[in-house]
Amino acid sequence: MAVRTYIEAIRESLAEEMRRDASIVVLGEDVGRKGGVFLATDGLHAEFGADRVVDTPLTESMIVGVSIGAAANGIRPVAEIQFADFIFPAFNQIVSEAARMRYRSNGAFGCPITIRAPYGGGVHGALYHSQSVEAFFTHVPGLKVVIPSTPYDAKGLLKSAIRDEDPVLFFEHKKLYRSVRGEVPEGDYAVPLGRAQVTRDGSQVTIVAYGLMAHYALEAAELVAADGISAEVIDLRTLRPLDRETLLASVRKTGKCLIVHEDNKFGGYGAEIAAILAEEAFDYLDGPITRVAGPDVPGVPYNHALEDWFMVSPDKIAAGIRTLAAY
């Protein structure tokens, strides 16, 4: 198996899918000759041409709205929003149109589009190049939301997203793009949507995370292992549809759950996990469902001291695990 970075895995996935299916078109800002601001689409323009790798105007609503229309007429669009922070001009098209197309037409029309967007902080991106926007979209029936944490999953989940018949938001953590390497099989494989993965077995506390936080959760589990605490880590991989079985089975085993996300805490994705556990695993709980999440300020500040203050870290997660384990 080849060793790839996270972004190489994404690029490879896009190229293989475009070779497999001529109806796939990539569109977004700077995705053409430049290959995207992070180079996720580097080389695609040269291989597939300007018809299938389309540089768009700086109009996010158009990127998604045109994708919806193109999908209705036989194209399978993979749209790139340059930063998740800039997805909001397209919010109406995603939420009012893409998510509702199938339901409102009683199944007559679908919306097989994939929307890729780099998200996340810890990269000196400040308020508008650091946001975690998943909770806005996990709330919406009709959408699927995917956040891979490894190169293997990035490639395999992106294939599943592109092949899916429904709109999928595919969020890629910027800090993972070049910092994470991993084994990626040559050629075709797909990781199914809606399946979480237990990435570390443990018995006392379940840590639920995704994206960059899935890595930090593993580091934190290692830190507390030195104190004799056995933590299990779940990488959700797909936030919607949620793999309830894996989540519930783990928490019923450990009796304690720590939910970790980078997005701010209030109304964040972790609140839904906590509510599901309270409703469906209450009898198994030996401690309060706890969240370690970003602070409730309107964005990640730029200065390194402020950014460090904002970001969830392995140490912060480890502190949360210790408190919960001692409960």
Added chain:
Amino acid sequence: MATTERTKAAGSRLGVDLGLSDRELLEIYRLIALSRALDERMWTLNRAGKVPFVISGQGHEGAQVAITSGLRHGHDWLVPYYRSVAAVLTFGMTPREILLALYARAPDPSSGGRQMPGHYGGSAYNILSTSSPVATQVLHAVGIAFAAKLRRTDQVALTSLGEGSSNQGDFHEGLNFAGIHRLPVVIMIENNGYAISVPASIECAIEDLAERAAGYAMPGVVVDGADVLACFRAGRAAIERARRGEGPTLIEAKVTRLTGHSSDDQQTKYRAPEEIAAQRARDPLPRFREELLGAGVLDEEADARLGAEVRAAIDDATDWAEAQPDPDPATARRHVYFEPEA
């Protein structure tokens, strides 16, 4: 509706310039009259307490029928809005199907009774499903045209919106992308002078919205929506231009809104009685009827016969649609996501 360059040897001169036979002129007239009767029936059913809501297009029918007549059924695409009763009728939907949407019955092809009336759609007709946020559909039509160009399908997409909606960003973003790629799309603004209650003078900075086309490298055409044949000419030119690969066209049809915005609106609160009365003079239906009578395409007897046929079709559609079952709540969780064949 197909057009031909041929006219009957014994036919009138009215459609000769447009290559329209008398039969084709009468079909346009029939669709306008049918749409009007259907629309009036919808309001009657609302006022009778049979249905909670109506939104429709009385006054817009001449422009809608004439401009969409140039599309190829089952091949081109129509991306309508909530006033597009006459357009969807022209593009293949039946009065029964339109009234199924009004009654929100289970077999409603637009949404199975899920959406408010007026939100038409039908995969069998290439009529894309409609939502309520305005101007979003412009981008969908542009996307359909983008796909048609990439796939070289020779299709044209036509979309409609009101003048108020043409202030939305999606309208401008759509025209820009269509202009850049010279996409086969026709964007039709149906300017009835009001965005619900707000007159065009304080919703748009310019009077002729077709001028907005200049910013997007496409022709902008103003046409009198009460002049059916002028609308046909403008629509056909735009559709043919799109099909030749020469790019998009913006058509602004100046129409009149003969009713309130919807059944929940009382337009006498913001429109003077004289203005409402004067709008009647801009009704395309009697004007086109007079044109056809004057040219000898239609006579009183044929008109009466056509009127009787229209009434019979509307009565049939009303009775049939009303008798259809409501959707079963057990189905209300379906079609959130794709459902593979069992």
